[in-house]
Amino acid sequence: MHEWAIAEAISREVEANLEKARIRRVKVILGELQNIDLDVLKQYLEMMLRDVAPNVEIDYETEEAVFKCRRCGYTWTLADSSLSEEEREAIHFVPEAVRAYVKCPKCSSPDFEVLRGRGVRLIFEVE
Amino acid sequence: MKIYEKDPRISRIKRELSDRRVILVTGAKGGVGKTVISALLGLALSERGKKVLLVDADVTDPNLHVIIGVDPEKVKPGEAKGIEPLTLTDRIGYIGLAPYTMNRPTPLRGPEAVDAVRELLGALDYNGYEYIIIDTPPGLDDVLMDLIHLTGDHALVIVVSTPSRMSQDSTRRFMALLKDLNVENVVNVVNDVIGIGRSGRDSFNVPHDALLEEALGSIKRLKNTEAYNAIVRLAEAVDP
Ligand SMILES: Nc1ncnc2c1ncn2[C@@H]1O[C@H](COP(=O)(O)OP(=O)(O)OP(=O)(O)O)[C@@H](O)[C@H]1O
Ligand SMILES: [Mg+2]
Ligand SMILES: [Zn+2]
Numbered sequence: 223m224h225e226w227a228i229a230e231a232i233s234r235e236v237e238a239n240l241e242k243a244r245i246r247r248v249k250v251i252l253g254e255l256q257n258i259d260l261d262v263l264k265q266y267l268e269m270m271l272r273d274v275a276p277n278v279e280i281d282y283e284t285e286e287a288v289f290k291c292r293r294c295g296y297t298w299t300l301a302d303s304s305l306s307e308e309e310r311e312a313i314h315f316v317p318e319a320v321r322a323y324v325k326c327p328k329c330s331s332p333d334f335e336v337l338r339g340r341g342v343r344l345i346f347e348v349e
Numbered sequence: 350m351k352i353y354e355k356d357p358r359i360s361r362i363k364r365e366l367s368d369r370r371v372i373l374v375t376g377a378k379g380g381v382g383k384t385v386i387s388a389l390l391g392l393a394l395s396e397r398g399k400k401v402l403l404v405d406a407d408v409t410d411p412n413l414h415v416i417i418g419v420d421p422e423k424v425k426p427g428e429a430k431g432i433e434p435l436t437l438t439d440r441i442g443y444i445g446l447a448p449y450t451m452n453r454p455t456p457l458r459g460p461e462a463v464d465a466v467r468e469l470l471g472a473l474d475y476n477g478y479e480y481i482i483i484d485t486p487p488g489l490d491d492v493l494m495d496l497i498h499l500t501g502d503h504a505l506v507i508v509v510s511t512p513s514r515m516s517q518d519s520t521r522r523f524m525a526l527l528k529d530l531n532v533e534n535v536v537n538v539v540n541d542v543i544g545i546g547r548s549g550r551d552s553f554n555v556p557h558d559a560l561l562e563e564a565l566g567s568i569k570r571l572k573n574t575e576a577y578n579a580i581v582r583l584a585e586a587v588d589p
Contacts, residue, residue: 321455348350
């Protein structure tokens with residue numbers, strides 16, 4: 223599973239920051255667009271962090287994907303868009319691929335912004 | 350207490366790329382042969398027994414797949430401990446955005462293109478690849494800047510130009526920028542795309558090759574071109 227690489231990336235980042243500061247908590251924000259398997263990610267990440275950062279508390283949060291058209295300004299969500307299984311899979315690997323499959327429902331422009339809910343973000347809480 | 354945000358991909362990209370040979374194929378102008386040279390250099394290094402990954406970082410206008418004969422509408426990269434590059438031979442891998450977009454137009458603003466490239470590099474399974482050759486978009490592009498920030502301290506930056514005075518003018522500025530960014534490992538390749546007939550003195554020269562067009566898409570035919578022969582010598586210099 224490609225979630226393994228994502229967990230490894232998070233774990234590396236936690237490790238790198240641990241050298242610089244006392245991390246109390248890390249919030250892992252998962253964008254709805256990337257559709258990451260939370261249970262799988264959690265399992266890998268807990269395993270990886272057990273040794274490197276046993277005292278860091280990890281929270282998970284999902285963020286709804288919202289788009290805004292750059293031509294007409296219309297705002298809509300991922301739930302408003304219909305995607306095939308294959309298209310979802312492609313977007314799962316690289317969220318930017320969404321521009322090949324989703325267009326503004328009002329004016330059909332593929333030039334839109336992902337306002338939030340794209341991919342993985344980390345929020346560090348340090349002492 | 351302090352709160353800050355971090356991009357989880359950066360640490361993994363830096364770590365994975367730090368002990369591999371990274372080659373950024375760049376150029377101040379479009380159409381000077383960056384993509385052709387990326388592919389030919391990959392082939393030449395693989396002939397030297399090296400395992401090579403070709404990365405198409407020109408995410409809004411990807412072409413690399415054309416040269417190496419990959420149909421992005423038919424193939425899908427796999428996934429195991431990360432994204433698995435497509436394997437062309439047992440020593441050449443390819444990854445890009447095109448297989449994920451079915452080769453459809455994908456308008457990406459600068460920071461979005463950077464995101465796409467970071468996503469690919471951040472989630473790749475690098476297993477065994479010794480050379481990572483990255484084909485970049487033309488000019489002083491956002492993706493190129495990001496790649497230089499991520500790898501510029503150890504990457505070899507190949508700057509492709511043509512013998513045209515306009516290309517040389519652009520290349521002087523481009524080289525000055527690389528110097529300002531503290532990139533030390535730079536090679537200039539002068540590729541005579543349109544057959545001007547001149548070549549550079551302090552550069553690596555690739556002659557005009559009228560038969561290149563016909564060879565596109567076939568690794569076997571590419572290896573019989575004059576352009577490839579020139580790049581074999583570049584590969585010898587890169588991989589002594
Ligand atoms: N030495 C050469 N002789 C003849 N044709 C060449 C040579 N090098 C490149 N070409 C041709 O020039 C065209 C542009 O090459 P290529 O796509 O590699 O340039 P590029 O710098 O990657 O372009 P872009 O900036 O659009 O990414 C292609 O059609 C290619 O086949
Ligand atoms: Mg190109
Ligand atoms: Zn619109």
